[in-house]
Amino acid sequence: MGKETTTHWVIAAALLALAAPPVRAQLGGILPVDPLGTVDQVRETVRDLTDTTLAPAEAAVGDARQLAQNRLKRLTRFVSNNRDAVEWDDRHQAAVRGEVLLLDPDPEAIGVARRAGYAVLEQGRVEGLDVPYARLRVPDGKPLARALKDLRKALPGRDICADQIHFQAGKALDVSHAKGSSGALPRGGTVGVIDGGIGESERLAAQRGFANGAPRTSEHASAIASLLTGAGTAHIYGADVYGTDPAGGNALAIARALGWMQQQGVPVVSISLVGPANPLLARAIDAARRKGMVVVAAVGNDGAAAPPAYPASYPGVIAVTGVDGAGRVLIEAGRAAHLDYAAPGADMSALVPGKGRMDLRGTSFAAPLAASRIAARRMEPGSVTVALKAVDSEAVAASRRTGRGIVCNICRSGL
Template identity: 70%
Template sequence: MRHRTLIIMAPVIIGLATLLSVAPSQAQLGGGLGGGLPVDVPGAIGRVRDTLRDVTAPVVEPVGDLVRDVRSLARERVERLTRVVADHGDRVEWDDERQPAVRGEVLLLDPDPAALETARRQGYAVLEQGALEGLDVSYARLGAPADMPLGRAVKDLRKALPGREITADQLHFPSGKVGRPVDTRPSSSALPRGGTVGVIDGGISGSERLAGQRGFAAGAPKASDHASAIASLLTGAGTAKIYGADVYGGDPAGGNALAIAKALGWMQGQGVPVVSISLVGPANPLLARAVASAQGKGMVIVAAVGNDGAAAPAAYPASYPGVVAVTGVDGAGRPLIEAGRATHLDYAAPGADMSALVPGKGRVSLRGTSYAAPLAASRIAARRATLGSVADAVKATDSEAIRGAKRTGRGVLCNVCRSGV
């Protein structure tokens, strides 16, 4: 029998926010893609208006235009994810919650012989079985029967294995963009420097601070402008060592939860104390377990809230408990209008009016919460290098956070770190 790949794991992931149709009191991000999350768009618009009132610099765009931007961000997110599935149907498909996921693959947490035998009897093939390096989390990756849609495969296997954690392997996406070449550079930071930061993203190139790099996807490590810009920012912020984990490579289904979880395990094995993740996706039980295990071993995980706007579903891994969630601000200290949200917010850091060096492109402009997260991570890592404990490092980091506009958490970090080298 031919099989497609399926990954059996923990509870179902958060629903995909789909087409935005605004009701009088609430918009349902679900449209034609099936059951999405209810999103309070009027509430999100209220948050945007509050943000505008928080800033002292003049706002050029009319509030009405900004409100339309909030709605369009939600639509654009759905359109972008729909294109990913349509363009890469050989590797990507919708899961049972209408999230893009690795085609035909299901994850099972804590597999045992009895569960695996049941899965085989249902027509699922065991493609991989193992444990995440250094994290004490076991899983199995299963292939669904040929021609069975992934959503149905997940549901059917849950029925066959009640009470077990089973899920698709959802994809995560970068939360920032590299823009046009620029000529100017802001002043460098005078803050304490040093420390080690791990970057889970694409492949890093052109960084003299890169202490180690490993791929977790087909064709990885493969140079990525996004990841290379992050490494440039970390260098400019004074980070002494950078470790890179490429979870994308050349695979259209890269950025999946299993790859990120494996990358965390590798970082743990390398003794990386602070890890920055500028990727966003839905909640995933395997990744949640990996995050909790790494945190329990002393790792600080910093993540971006994404750029899908205030009406988008809460972003993960930023929303997992204990993860340092970071949003972005522009040069005037204003929260980015496109910044997404998490279930909690810890800090803000520069996310616009900034630049980095990217091999082959020179100095380029950057925008997005992708670039705020590593800058916040650089501050925690610098403090940890001298103070040791997580609690002391976070306390010291809090002391340098600048309180400003609302929706910046405990304050803005590394505000002068707007240039990478």
């Protein structure tokens, strides 16, 4: 066995030994035996550790372990602090308390659910996307995880899921930032942002709330709007899926926001949120794509050993990771089932209403910059495929860790 191979397996063993046991202990053993999916994912991680774009392997092992632990601690704290609105589902994901979603409901299925004690809170279709669903209240006193299993048993073969929560994938912080290259590329276009509320923005064409208390200005969403403005995007549509709701960012809210964007004719939508796979949201994104919308999403910031992030991992979604000013992939960048592009995610800043200029770091801020390039190209004649090929022609340094390459480095000069 060669020296490099031996090193990889040592690192893999370290990840398994250091990351998995504390994670299980943190949540009282409720998670599956392999909560991080490390058996399959470490193969990718250990190859990444020797990539020249990363820090030395020893530091990467420590970071991978810490990122995994931090992710589960954040989830546990979030659920604990919002017990009135949030609880664990059967996959140990944070979800709206006491509610399940039934896709393609018909009278027979609704009747079975009602006889089993599930009350119908709402039944309809996601406007603009024509995705049928029903929101059901679980029987009193029954945990969500058990309610999901029982209803699936009563309605075999049906798409039944929790309304899972998605989280923003970036933060503002104090880091140094540098300017990038300059040059001339097409600018303009329209981008929709599904996130929190956007504050003052000269390019904001319309905004709508999809949660209690929305729209409510969010630093995260406002920073994204600032980046889009600096990148030359002409029109921005905002959808606030958080507002003041502790259970904001749920799958149904995001699906509704997508439907509204479709009704507004928004051609490119950027989503810097991460969560687990959800059948309703998957169906909504597929419907939006079939209507011609390009959906761009961040891979998250939980490290390469984290589970694949959604919506970035849904088929056809443009998955984006982040790089720093030197073109290095962020050590905390998450992963998706596929990867399309990288874009600036650090060593840059944005103007945030009430805060002034704030330095940024995270894949949250890479996704809208990639979206800005796609939107600019979509203004040109041709199909979505033609637009994406044009963006491909701009991309540099293509690799397994940057997808088809880094785009929008030029955007740094305008931020």
